Structure formats: structure tokens, C-alpha cells
Amino acid sequence: MSDWAAKRFWDAASVETAGQGFTVHLDARPLRTPGKSALIVPTRDMAAGIAAEWDAQSGVIDPNTMPITRAANSAIEKVAPQRDAVVDELAGYGKSDLICYRATGPDALIEQQQAAWDPWLAWSANALDAPLVTTQGVMPVPQPDASLIRLRAEVAGFDNFQLAGFHDLVAISGSLVLSLAVTAGKLDAADAWRISRVDELWQISQWGADEEAAEHAARKEQAFLNGARFFAMCVT
Numbered sequence: 272m273s274d275w276a277a278k279r280f281w282d283a284a285s286v287e288t289a290g291q292g293f294t295v296h297l298d299a300r301p302l303r304t305p306g307k308s309a310l311i312v313p314t315r316d317m318a319a320g321i322a323a324e325w326d327a328q329s330g331v332i333d334p335n336t337m338p339i340t341r342a343a344n345s346a347i348e349k350v351a352p353q354r355d356a357v358v359d360e361l362a363g364y365g366k367s368d369l370i371c372y373r374a375t376g377p378d379a380l381i382e383q384q385q386a387a388w389d390p391w392l393a394w395s396a397n398a399l400d401a402p403l404v405t406t407q408g409v410m411p412v413p414q415p416d417a418s419l420i421r422l423r424a425e426v427a428g429f430d431n432f433q434l435a436g437f438h439d440l441v442a443i444s445g446s447l448v449l450s451l452a453v454t455a456g457k458l459d460a461a462d463a464w465r466i467s468r469v470d471e472l473w474q475i476s477q478w479g480a481d482e483e484a485a486e487h488a489a490r491k492e493q494a495f496l497n498g499a500r501f502f503a504m505c506v507t
Contacts, residue, residue, distance in 0.1 A: 277332045284322035286315060293318035297325060304344045312343050313432055317504040338497040339504070346435035357434055361441050362423035366414055368403060369445035369467060375407045380473045387466045394457065395448045399425060403448070425451055432505045439498030443491050453499055460499035464492050 281297035288294075292311040295302040295318055302310045302321070312318050317339065324337040334341060350357050370388035374380045396402035401418035426447075429437055433454070440450035440460075444467040452458035458466075465472070471488065 278330060279328050279332065281325070284325040286318040286322050295322045295325065304348050306348050308347050310343060310347065313430070313505055314507055316507045317343065317432070317501070320504060338494070339501055342435045342439070342498070342501040343432070345438075346432040350431045350434050350438075354431060354434070357438065358423065358427050361434070361438060361447065362419070362426045364441050364445070364447035365401070365403070365419050365422040367411060368447050370448055371403050371405045371412065371414075372409060373405055373407045374470070380470070383469050383473060387469045391448050391452055391458070391466070394452060395422075398455075398457075399451065401425075422447060422451075429454075430505065433502055436498045436500075436502030436505065439494055440502070443495045443498070454502055460496050463499075464495050 281300070283298065284302075285296050286293055287296050287301070289301075289309070289311045292313050293315050294309065294311050302325070304310050310321075312321070320339040321337075321343060324340050327336065370384075370391060373384050373388075392403055392405065395418075399421055401421040403414050403418055404412050406412040426434075426437070437450060437454060440453060440463075441447055444450060444463065446463075446467055449458065449463045449467055453460050453463045468488070
């Protein structure tokens with residue numbers, strides 16, 4: 272196995288216009304995706320975020336510290352070539368949305384789920400015209416076809432870059448509804464993350480926190496917040 276790793280070779284990263292979009296130059300060299308496609312993004316804000324990530328590198332390049340760059344690469348290399356499949360995958364979470372599946376007990380947990388999740392099911396029904404059915408336990412419950420069609424239309428309305436950020440929101444939280452509320456500006460991303468973790472927070476309140484689990488949850492939270500930040504960068 273080779274120990275080779277890419278190291279910093281540039282002095283400064285800069286934002287440059289590229290047609291109707293923006294790109295980043297490392298000195299005079301335009302940045303490209305891992306697959307060698309041109310890295311052209313829709314907003315100057317996103318390009319500035321990418322440039323800042325590259326300027327922050329010191330010595331060996333660490334992709335784990337570059338979430339905006341990775342999401343932009345994903346939009347170009349993964350979302351664009353299979354857009355319909357990505358839309359279907361994300362819209363499919365409406366069939367098994369986290370907030371539709373409720374505990375059978377104890378009463379205190381049931382009440383916490385209702386308080387945290389019912390308002391967002393009501394929002395889906397009223398604002399998106401997409402009511403969803405709740406159930407107790409984990410057995411699948413069919414959802415109204417009309418609601419699933421409307422939810423898919425919401426997802427299909429995002430461009431490829433928005434879908435890249437939205438993917439992380441949905442896949443990490445397990446809730447299409449909460450993620451749509453974040454992208455609609457109706458729910459703060461940090462609050463959405465907390466709401467999605469009602470069950471885990473209940474367990475912690477009863478049994479205490481496990482250090483390894485807490486570290487894993489912190490990484491997921493940061494990835495979720497990064498997804499929300501990237502989505503916001505698509506339109507600023």
C-alpha cells in the first residue's frame with residue numbers, strides 16, 4: 272500500500288467567474304473534481320467557501336475538513352449523472368419518514384414524540400398538501416399516494432447542487448419532512464437535528480450517555496449542519 276498523499280502545492284486559492292457560475296483557482300490552476308470535471312458552482316458564496324477550505328489546508332490535504340468541496344464534487348459527479356435516481360431515493364423517505372413511527376411506550380416518550388413531531392406532520396399536510404399517516408411500532412404503514420407524489424415534486428424542484436446538500440439532511444436525519452422544513456426556512460437546522468433525535472435523547476435521559484455513541488452523534492450532527500449550510504449556499 273502506498274503512503275503517498277496529496278500535499279499543498281499552491282500559495283493561494285481565489286474565486287473566479289466561469290460562464291454563468293464560479294470556480295476556484297489554486298494560483299493559476301482551475302480546481303477540478305476528482306474525476307477531472309471542471310468544478311463550476313452556482314454561487315460566489317459557495318465558491319468562496321470552497322476557496323477557504325483549500326486555503327486552510329496545511330501540508331497533506333485532508334478531504335474530511337472540506338465538506339463544501341466534497342458536496343460540490345458530489346453534485347457534479349454523482350447527482351448530475353443520475354438525477355432521477357437521486358430524486359427517487361430521497362423522495363422515497365416519505366414512505367417511511369422517521370416522524371411517522373411512534374413508540375408504544377412509555378407514555379413520557381410518546382408525549383415527547385407527539386410534541387416534537389406532530390407540528391411538522393401538520394406542516395406537511397397544510398403547507399405541502401402532503402398528509403402522512405402515523406403508526407406505533409416499526410411495521411411499515413402505507414402512505415397516501417397523492418402525498419408521496421407531492422413530496423416527490425418538492426424534491427424534484429431542487430437543482431443538482433441543492434440535491435447534494437439535501438441528500439445529507441435526509442439520509443442523516445431519516446426524515447424527509449423535517450429536511451423539507453429546513454430547506455423551506457421553516458425550521459432551523461440545529462433544531463431539526465434535535466427533533467430528529469427524540470428517541471436517542473430519551474434513552475440518554477434514562478441510561479446516561481455513552482462516550483463513543485456521543486462522538487458518533489456529534490459527527491453526524493456536524494455533517495447534517497454542513498448539508499444545511501451547503502444547501503443555503505446554493506441560492507446566495
